[in-house]
Amino acid sequence: MPKTLTEVTRDAAELTGPEQLKLARILLELSQEHSEPTEECQEAWDVEIQRRLADLRSGAIKGVPLNQVKKKIESRFSS
Helix, strand or coil, X not given: CCCCHHHHHHHHHCCCHHHHHHHHHHHHHHHHHCCCCCHXXXXXXXXXXXXXXXXXXXXXXXXXXXXXXXXXXXXXXXX
């Protein structure tokens, strides 16, 4: 019999931080395989991406280096 969501969640909570992060990536990839964004959703993202690029290029906001972002995310999931 398959495990319930509660059981799977309990098991996932026992994983190390890096293992939880890897599981999250796997689940995200699985969920994306079965869904395509609507045209309206894609258009909204295109507008948002253009707005963010304009903010970066104008200096209104500063970017964060990828390695810093990864370290921050991984520190949240580490034990």
